[in-house]
Amino acid sequence: MEGTEMVPAHPYLPTSLELPGFHPALMSQMYILGTYGGASALVVLAVWLFSGRLRTADRLLMCWFAFSGLTHIILEGYFVFTPNFFTFSKPHLLAEVWKEYSKADSRYAGRDPTVVAVEGITAVLAGPGCLLAVYAIAAKSTYEHTLQVVISIAQLYGDIVYFATVVLAGVEICAPGPVYFWFYFMFMNGIWIVVPLLITIRSWKAINVAFASTKKKIA
Amino acid sequence: MEGTEMVPAHPYLPTSLELPGFHPALMSQMYILGTYGGASALVVLAVWLFSGRLRTADRLLMCWFAFSGLTHIILEGYFVFTPNFFTFSKPHLLAEVWKEYSKADSRYAGRDPTVVAVEGITAVLAGPGCLLAVYAIAAKSTYEHTLQVVISIAQLYGDIVYFATVVLAGVEICAPGPVYFWFYFMFMNGIWIVVPLLITIRSWKAINVAFASTKKKIA
Numbered sequence: 525m526e527g528t529e530m531v532p533a534h535p536y537l538p539t540s541l542e543l544p545g546f547h548p549a550l551m552s553q554m555y556i557l558g559t560y561g562g563a564s565a566l567v568v569l570a571v572w573l574f575s576g577r578l579r580t581a582d583r584l585l586m587c588w589f590a591f592s593g594l595t596h597i598i599l600e601g602y603f604v605f606t607p608n609f610f611t612f613s614k615p616h617l618l619a620e621v622w623k624e625y626s627k628a629d630s631r632y633a634g635r636d637p638t639v640v641a642v643e644g645i646t647a648v649l650a651g652p653g654c655l656l657a658v659y660a661i662a663a664k665s666t667y668e669h670t671l672q673v674v675i676s677i678a679q680l681y682g683d684i685v686y687f688a689t690v691v692l693a694g695v696e697i698c699a700p701g702p703v704y705f706w707f708y709f710m711f712m713n714g715i716w717i718v719v720p721l722l723i724t725i726r727s728w729k730a731i732n733v734a735f736a737s738t739k740k741k742i743a
Numbered sequence: 744m745e746g747t748e749m750v751p752a753h754p755y756l757p758t759s760l761e762l763p764g765f766h767p768a769l770m771s772q773m774y775i776l777g778t779y780g781g782a783s784a785l786v787v788l789a790v791w792l793f794s795g796r797l798r799t800a801d802r803l804l805m806c807w808f809a810f811s812g813l814t815h816i817i818l819e820g821y822f823v824f825t826p827n828f829f830t831f832s833k834p835h836l837l838a839e840v841w842k843e844y845s846k847a848d849s850r851y852a853g854r855d856p857t858v859v860a861v862e863g864i865t866a867v868l869a870g871p872g873c874l875l876a877v878y879a880i881a882a883k884s885t886y887e888h889t890l891q892v893v894i895s896i897a898q899l900y901g902d903i904v905y906f907a908t909v910v911l912a913g914v915e916i917c918a919p920g921p922v923y924f925w926f927y928f929m930f931m932n933g934i935w936i937v938v939p940l941l942i943t944i945r946s947w948k949a950i951n952v953a954f955a956s957t958k959k960k961i962a
């Protein structure tokens with residue numbers, strides 16, 4: 525890719541993005557996606573097996589919050605605290621994940637302040653919150669639904685800001701190809717719109733039932 | 744202020760910010776602050792008087808959500824849907840508010856995508872949510888605490904992104920002077936950190952009590 529000054533030394537859009545010291549990807553797309561997918565499947569399977577005595581809905585929620593929390597802490601946390609991941613010249617899975625994902629959103633390699641702010645909140649607050657939710661659901665804690673609402677609203681808010689700023693800035697940040705736009709950008713982020721919305725509605729209703737029951741008791 | 748090309752035609756920082764068609768403020772700082780402060784005081788007074796039969800805590804919360812909701816919808820909503828407010832050459836209170844506030848944060852005049860995204864969510868979703876909360880608290884609805892948590896987490900999230908992106912971008916966006924930095928930027932935004940945090944803690948506890956009561960009933 526390197527040549528005259530007019531050709532960017534990286535595969536990301538916009539071509540004007542400057543990434544001094546960029547080192548090309550060292551792992552294949554299949555290896556990166558396979559490892560993340562496989563590790564996530566193992567987490568979900570483990571939580572599903574260990575939660576055998578609980579209700580199906582609670583087991584599914586625990587799987588979601590375990591997967592979501594570990595993604596926030598490990599993947600997104602790595603991004604937040606590793607500004608120079610795109611310069612790594614030795615194979616490091618997490619650096620390679622972000623070199624690859626930056627093809628769908630070059631704001632990651634370019635360290636866009638909004639992406640860093642949203643990912644920072646997600647990694648540092650929402651991530652541990654998700655793991656606490658796994659416990660709270662298993663323990664049938666009195667705060668299990670409130671915590672699920674808090675985390676889900678935070679995930680929704682972050683995702684809306686994430687998508688809206690792309691539209692508002694009007695800068696092309698996604699490389700050509702349906703995988704980058706539809707799978708990485710739309711689908712992988714869309715998950716954190718759809719699932720948190722469903723969880724918020726479910727927990728909202730559960731809290732309503734609890735208060736309705738309290739009022740009946742008083743009456 | 745207009746002169747050679749090196750002098751910006753506006754009072755905002757950074758001086759490199761380009762605002763074609765900028766028209767200087769037409770109302771004084773005292774008039775703008777006095778009108779916003781006076782109108783807010785009237786709203787709070789009206790809600791306080793009309794909620795006389797309710798508990799003090801609920802009355803204070805209703806005052807907060809009425810003030811907060813009207814600020815979100817009227818002030819912030821005007822900003823979101825009026826990209827060219829800084830060009831207005833006739834006195835318009837809401838345009839003048841944002842010409843004045845842009846001295847503390849020029850991202851408003853400059854239409855920074857992150858500020859527009861956060862203000863859009865605040866004006867369109869949180870604002871009406873606040874007014875619904877006024878009703879929900881008065882009606883002692885089963886969802887009053889969930890709604891308060893949802894709105895407060897959204898306000899907190901928006902404010903964290905708002906402050907964090909300033910630090911991360913490292914661009915000076917506030918004109919010199921303690922009023923702009925400490926009063927406009929820190930205090931007027933800090934309110935929406937402190938109050939939502941207190942409300943979240945209070946409603947979190949109230950939901951805990953409701954679930955604890957439900958469990959006792961079953962046991």
